Amino acid sequence: MPDAKGATHLDIADDTVAKVQHALLSWFEAAGRxxxxxxxxxxxxxxxxxxxxxxxxxxxxxxxxxxxxxxxxxxxxxxxxxxxxxxxxxxxxxxxxxxxxxxxxxxxxxxxxxxxxxxxxxxxxxxxxxxxxxxxxxxxxxLGQQTAVVDTNVRRVLGRVFHWPSTPSEREAAETARRVLPKGEAWAWNQALMDLGATVCTSRRPTCLLCPLRELCPASGAFEAEPAAIAEGRGAYRPKTERFEGSSRFYRGRVVAHLRGLAAGESCGVDDLGAALKADYSDADATWLRALLEGLARDGLVALHGEGDGARVSLP
Ligand code: SF4
Structure with a gap:
């Protein structure tokens, strides 16, 4: 919990940390991807x-x-x-x-x-x-440094094992990761946490029965007893989803994919590109397409050549 100065303190017994380290590292040695x-x-x-x-x-x-x-x-x-x-x-x-x-x-x-x-x-x-x-x-x-590495999977595993039933903030998870990092074993430990989060302690369906930390993890009983609790039922780690098809990102990807199909050094007309992107492409879409291409050009993903009817586009 944060104190008055915003610092966080994690009260984990050293022998608990040692048991978790041993169980997870042994599992990784035998079952790591x-x-x-x-x-x-x-x-x-x-x-x-x-x-x-x-x-x-x-x-x-x-x-x-x-x-x-x-x-x-x-x-x-x-x-x-x-x-x-x-x-x-x-x-x-x-x-x-x-x-x-x-x-x-x-x-x-x-x-x-x-x-x-x-x-x-x-x-x-x-x-x-x-x-x-x-x-x-x-x-x-x-580089072989003894550094804690925290991605979404690691944060979820550390949260369930050391913070349950709370959900650690990013900062708290990072602090926990540093606290429980085994000396000299950072490479295997970080890989093991990632593997456990990706294959066993997943967001929606953790398979606690197969987990090497089952006896040590306060969250295991909750998931075994109540599958509906899976993913904490609170969406704590769920990424926001948004409709991809028709989004700006969708069309940016399609522009680059189309230009990849051209021969090296070749360009295509902007209107031809529009027709390749949208079956019903019309003059009304020209402003939208120009803005899309200018954004891609600013990012360095395409090169625009010329203006107006003769405008062409290529990979940079
Ligand atoms: S016992 Fe279940 S909740 Fe705990 S770390 Fe293993 S898979 Fe995750």
């Missing part, structure tokens, strides 16, 4: 995996991760590549701005850090597309 980036020692490959995993499911990331590394195997090769090639290679991943940020991060590593991922947390967070979570993940997974 064998993911390709977990065997990687190359900081560049780990950066690629972390950026891909930000908003894409593991199953889709695995083949894309291998293909991307084949095409751009080093910070240098990605930094020097034509941006259009990077956007093309990102096909199927969604959230295309990540591809740009990844290339800009590679350029920053090459230009500002001599081709090595910086060890300083502030320098990591200054890389394009690297927020608090990704900076911590890189510090731990790529």
């Amino acid at each position: 064998r993911l390709p980036w977990r065997g990687a020692t190359d900081a560049y490959a780990i950066l690629v995996s972390e950026v891909m995993l930000q908003q894409t499911q593991v199953d889709r990331v695995i083949p894309a991760y291998h293909a991307f590394l084949r095409r751009f195997p080093t910070f240098e090769s990605l930094a020097e590549a034509p941006t259009a090639d990077v956007i093309r290679e990102w096909a199927g991943m969604g959230y295309n701005r990540r591809a740009l940020n990844l290339q800009r991060a590679a350029q920053a590593v090459v230009e500002r850090h001599g081709g090595e991922l910086p060890a300083d947390p502030g320098a990591l967070r200054a890389l394009p597309g690297v927020g608090e979570y990704t900076a911590n993940a890189l510090a731990c997974f790529a």
Whole structure:
């Protein structure tokens, strides 16, 4: 609970922490997912995996991760590549701005850090597309630092095991994560928490009966006794959902997907693009489409050539 100064205190017995650490690390050793980036020692490959995993499911990331590394195997090769090639290679991943940020991060590593991922947390967070979570993940997974890493899955697991029936704020979860981090085991511990949250302690249907923390977790009884309590019944960790089809993000993705289909260096007319996006595209849509394209151009995802009837668009 926060005190008068806003500080938080977590009262967890050391032996409880030790038991949870032992149970979870043993489970991870036996049952942890064998993911390709977990065997990687190359900081560049780990950066690629972390950026891909930000908003894409593991199953889709695995083949894309291998293909991307084949095409751009080093910070240098990605930094020097034509941006259009990077956007093309990102096909199927969604959230295309990540591809740009990844290339800009590679350029920053090459230009500002001599081709090595910086060890300083502030320098990591200054890389394009690297927020608090990704900076911590890189510090731990790529640089071997003893850093707690808290994503949605980790926050949920820590909340159920150490805060139940309360829901920790982000700040409280981060404090708990630091408090329970086992010395010298940060890599395995963070991966184990993520795996448990992704495969056993899921938001809607935690399988407490199969959980290595069942005997230690105050939340297990609630889920076993009352399935309706699943996901806390309060939506504490549920992301807001909004209709995707027809949204600006939907059409931005479709523009980039259409331009990916053009040959290298080729452009298409803006009206032709409109017709490819919407079967009923008409002059009334021209202002909307122009604004959409200008937004994409500002983000660096497309290049606009000319104005009016002759305007054309291409990948950058
Ligand atoms: S016992 Fe259930 S609620 Fe507790 S950590 Fe395991 S799966 Fe999650």
